[in-house]
Structures are given as structure tokens and as C-alpha cells.
Amino acid sequence: MRTTFIGGGTMAEAIIKGILAGGVVSVGDVTVVEPVAARRRLLSEQYGVSVSETASVGLSAADVVVLAVKPQELERVAAQVDSLDEHQLLISILAGVRIERLVSGLKHQRVVRAMPNTPAQIARGITVWTASSSVPEEHLSMARAILGALGEEVYVADEKYVDMATALSGSGPAYVFLFIEALIDGAVRIGMPRAMAEKLAVQTVLGSAEYLKQSGEHPAELRNRVTSPGGTTAAALHELEKGSLRSLLAEAIASAYAKAKNL
Numbered sequence: 001m002r003t004t005f006i007g008g009g010t011m012a013e014a015i016i017k018g019i020l021a022g023g024v025v026s027v028g029d030v031t032v033v034e035p036v037a038a039r040r041r042l043l044s045e046q047y048g049v050s051v052s053e054t055a056s057v058g059l060s061a062a063d064v065v066v067l068a069v070k071p072q073e074l075e076r077v078a079a080q081v082d083s084l085d086e087h088q089l090l091i092s093i094l095a096g097v098r099i100e101r102l103v104s105g106l107k108h109q110r111v112v113r114a115m116p117n118t119p120a121q122i123a124r125g126i127t128v129w130t131a132s133s134s135v136p137e138e139h140l141s142m143a144r145a146i147l148g149a150l151g152e153e154v155y156v157a158d159e160k161y162v163d164m165a166t167a168l169s170g171s172g173p174a175y176v177f178l179f180i181e182a183l184i185d186g187a188v189r190i191g192m193p194r195a196m197a198e199k200l201a202v203q204t205v206l207g208s209a210e211y212l213k214q215s216g217e218h219p220a221e222l223r224n225r226v227t228s229p230g231g232t233t234a235a236a237l238h239e240l241e242k243g244s245l246r247s248l249l250a251e252a253i254a255s256a257y258a259k260a261k262n263l
Contacts, residue, residue: 002030002063003146004059006069007066008032008036008043011116013121028050031049031059032051033051040052055077059081063089065088066093067092074105075105081108087110089112094113096166097113110132115127117173120151129154167254
């Protein structure tokens, strides 16, 4: 499965790392088109893949082309990838760029649109994806293999869920990082050393998420179980609810969703 990446940024690197480690493709079958020399050098030295400054190298021979640039750079790279063969698969990870725009702008029918997230860099991400009606089962399997190398993958038939995933799982790591940062600062405020607070906060979030996943229970059930009447947890949760944490998160996700639809 010869794969060419248009763009060699952080997420492209995560995909390259995942598909090579998972044996989805071999090193010799990967080409990265990246205008920044420092990124080309890093990807070449660290992963052994072929690199190029322009798309003239490796594009015509690719089975899969992964579009991994910023959404605002789509017009710039469109001219480089508007000569795709009808049998090639295009996978786009551009946030907010719908399949219809990709098909018309790139003059190509076989398009997969995916929204991976930051934990893909350690193969613990989750990717929500969909495909145009022209993508055959063989190419769906290719896309599933590539995206599955990043962690978990979820195929959706309706593209609107990709925009929703952009707001939840795509932007979600930033919400979690902010929450962890707030936990650390709160502990430091009451006198805990920062290094200790950081270790406790990170492991608490990590362990709680894994416990929830393995238990198969609703998060409200686990929350109630750890909240003793009149106890410390009840007092803390009262402050969070009084501060409208739940409503703020809901509004944050709605705002990110609106932005994703208007990119």
C-alpha cells in the first residue's frame, strides 16, 4: 500500500509512526511532501521515509494519498493533487473541510474524511471517519487499516458526525489538559508541591478513564459510588456544579462544533 502524505506536520508524523509500527505499510512505500526543510529532515532521519518538497515525486505511484495540511492551505495544495488517478484513494484529515468541497476542489471522487486526535501520537487516539459513495470496499479496508493504527477508529455513514467529533474528540484533549492543569493548580494552592500534584492529577485522570472504560458502567454511577453523603467529594462536586462546569463544557463543545461547520 504505497502511501504519499501531502504535509508532514505533527498529525502526519503520528500516522506515519503508527502505520510503520503496525506493519500496515513498509518504509519504502511511504513518501512525504513537505515544504519545510527541517520537517523533511526529521521525518527522513527518524523514520527512514522518502521526502520531497513538491508533490511531483511519489504522487502518481501512490495507492493512498493522505492530505494532512491545515484547512487554510487547501487551495495552495489543490493544484498539486488535482491530477489523482480515479483508482487512488484520498484520505483527508483537514478539520471542517467537507467531502463535497474536497471532491469538487480536487476533482477526485474517492475521498475519505477523517478526524483523528492528539493521542494518536502514542497510538491511543480515536478517529471518526466517513467516505464518499464512490469509495469501494477495498479502499474502505485500506482506510480502516491506516486509521486503526492510530488507536481506535469509528466509521460513520453521516458526515455530520465527523464535525461533531471535531468538537468532542478532536478538540477534547485540550479540554482534558486544561482540566488537569486546573487540578494541579488547585492542589498547589492548598500547599502541595507542584511535582507531586502533577503526578497525582495525571494518574487520577488516566486511571479514572481506564476504570470507566473497563467497568462498562455509566460515569454517573461511578461518580455516585465515590461520593459519600456529606463527605469531601460531595463538597467539591457542589462547588463544580455551582460554577456550572457541566454547562460550560456543553457550551464549549457546541461552540467548537459551530466553528467546525463554518471553517
